[in-house]
Amino acid sequence: MTSGSSKGLEGTATPVGFAHHDHGTCVADGLAAAETRCEKKNLRFTPVRRKVLEILLQEHRALGAYTILDRLRDEGFGSQPPVAYRALDFLVAHGLAHKIERLNAFIACAHPGENHAPAFMICRLCDSVAEAHSVVAKGALGTAARAIGFRIERTVVEAEGVCPNCAEKAPEKVSV
Amino acid sequence: MTSGSSKGLEGTATPVGFAHHDHGTCVADGLAAAETRCEKKNLRFTPVRRKVLEILLQEHRALGAYTILDRLRDEGFGSQPPVAYRALDFLVAHGLAHKIERLNAFIACAHPGENHAPAFMICRLCDSVAEAHSVVAKGALGTAARAIGFRIERTVVEAEGVCPNCAEKAPEKVSV
DNA sequence: ATGAGGAATGTAACGTTATACAATCACATG
């Protein structure tokens, strides 16, 4: 609902967010996938973990831990920081959510189940975030890393800019 | 956690950084380059800004704002957070330093003067950080971005892993 | 069933990182 754009965009099937889509299925599908995944791996998909993932799935943008905590409180869960951080740690550890380092905030994974190195595009105008598959840095930076003998274990790839929806609405705001 | 060195580097002659080099010139050259650059762009390279850059240049790793603040205090500068953050903001804004988002910490730019999109390799064992030129994400993620109409303005590319020096010393610690 | 042990949760207190806003200073202009 946060994107809320009524613009049609180019009808192309984009590999990542920003595109107009039937958001109703996002939450349901995401929760179902997580449930399946946890069952398969023998992980406990507890109520609070499920709720946090649901909260994240409701938005295609990153939410701070304390924003999540507020919503947990409203739902009758604990109201202290560890409640949110523990659930988030679980989700991140098992690939159901990601942390956006640039924002100190979290977002539901858009490609659960697949083993991936995520890359993100963050709109500075509407705060929406899209996740792309990214062999990217592993390939390009990876070459440089191999050259000097650095062993990459994890990558953070985040692009900040203006999403197609916002660019259309405010083409002038170019400078940073 | 950023304050106080906890890792035992004393064993070797390589304090920080991946490659052996004459570190004496790092600080002097970096300060000289910054001075020139500020003069050319009519920027005020004030004592506190200069000091912060000097502090950063002394290490090839990222320092937290409060670690820097501690050192500023020791040198007789102000001791309140904004003193450090304002100097850091200046240095980052003008390409003399970078923020490592993954660490919430700062490092002197290794390629001042050049207009670049930096990428970093962070050793999780010795905390050293190496900066690489990175057309990387602009090229690879950039392709994906163009495909959907996202305009990239800034990129964060950070690889976490084990540097060549540490890999040599502790080849066993592979776990992720 | 039952009690032991480990995982998960609830709660309080604390630590770290970052910014908002008011006050002040430096300087140019009338």
Place this chain on the structure above:
DNA sequence: CATGTGATTGTATAACGTTACATTCCTCAT
């Protein structure tokens, strides 16, 4: 000199994250 303007500094507080410990909830072997 008086005054407006923009940069700089000082103070308080917001935002983000962790530690510690008591309690509850599973699971499993007696």
